[in-house]
Amino acid sequence: MKPVDKKIYLAxxxxxxxxLLRQVGIDFELLLLRSDGPRGPDVxxxxxxxxxxxxxxxxxxxxxxxxxxDLVVKRRMAPRVVLAADTTVTIDGAILGKxxxxxxxxxxxxxLSGRTHQVLTAIAVHSTDFAGQITQVSDVTFGVLSPAAISxxxxxxxxxxxxxxxxxxxxxxxxxxHIAGSHSGIxxxxxxxxxxxxxxxxxxxx
Numbered sequence: 001m002k003p004v005d006k007k008i009y010l011a012x013x014x015x016x017x018x019x020l021l022r023q024v025g026i027d028f029e030l031l032l033l034r035s036d037g038p039r040g041p042d043v044x045x046x047x048x049x050x051x052x053x054x055x056x057x058x059x060x061x062x063x064x065x066x067x068x069x070d071l072v073v074k075r076r077m078a079p080r081v082v083l084a085a086d087t088t089v090t091i092d093g094a095i096l097g098k099x100x101x102x103x104x105x106x107x108x109x110x111x112l113s114g115r116t117h118q119v120l121t122a123i124a125v126h127s128t129d130f131a132g133q134i135t136q137v138s139d140v141t142f143g144v145l146s147p148a149a150i151s152x153x154x155x156x157x158x159x160x161x162x163x164x165x166x167x168x169x170x171x172x173x174x175x176x177x178h179i180a181g182s183h184s185g186i187x188x189x190x191x192x193x194x195x196x197x198x199x200x201x202x203x204x205x206x
Contacts, residue, residue: 006204009077011068011084016169020189026198026205031068031082042067045086045097053090057122058135060086065124065131081201082126087188089164091117096164105154108165109175114144117164121185123194127201134197136190138181140168145175 009031010017021028033042043063047056064084072082089096091111099105122135153172159165166172168179168186182190199205 008081008083008198008203009068009072011064011082014085014188016167016187017085017189020184020187020191024191024195026203028083029080031071031077033064033067047095053088053093053095053118053120054135054137056095057086057088057120058124058133061122061124061135062133065126065133069126079128081198081203083123083194083198084125085121085123085189087119087121087163089117089119091115098161098163099159099165102154105159105165106150109145109150109153109159112142112145112164112166112175113150114142116141119164119181119186121182121188121190123189123197125197125201130201132197132200134190134193136182136185136193138179138186140176140181140186141178142175143177149175 007027007029010021010028011031011033013032013035018028035041043060045060061084064086065082068082068084072079096108099108116139119138119140120135122133124133125131153159156171158167158170158172166175168176168183179186182192184191195205
């Protein structure tokens with residue numbers, strides 16, 4: 001496999017993914033995709049009819065990585081590994097996206113209260129001669145949440161940019177009774193699996 005630049009392109013707006021890459025010393029340059037505007041998003045995050053949560057999250061990550069890799073070629077940018085990811089929360093076979101209103105956030109947390117749900121994070125990597133993908137699944141169990149705790153949390157800005165209406169790295173950590181899986185995956189980027197894929201793509205990681 002050809003040697004590649006030690007810096008990668010990160011096709012994600014998530015500040016948490018940036019923090020996680022910095023945590024393990026992976027250098028990156030942002031390659032942001034359009035999420036709105038007159039022409040619409042570069043990659044749609046709409047769930048297709050009948051699409052299962054695992055299929056959905058894998059497809060979105062794969063399409064983001066492929067679109068970003070095409071941009072690198074079209075813009076004649078330095079050839080580097082491209083990393084994209086997508087995270088979703090699912091319970092009872094339903095996908096919980098990012099709540100748009102306090103009522104939506106409250107309803108999501110009521111649904112998660114006292115139960116176990118799954119956090120799915122798919123990562124996709126493209127380089128000049130490699131394309132790979134892994135989806136990491138974690139089980140997260142919430143304790144029983146009081147109406148007051150839910151209302152207080154939803155009165156903050158915490159729920160509204162996060163799938164499922166909460167973030168494990170913030171105040172909602174106090175809601176979580178147990179996790180089985182990847183803490184960094186629940187945050188949005190499973191670092192073990194990410195490092196595996198980046199090595200396969202030729203990135204010289206230790």
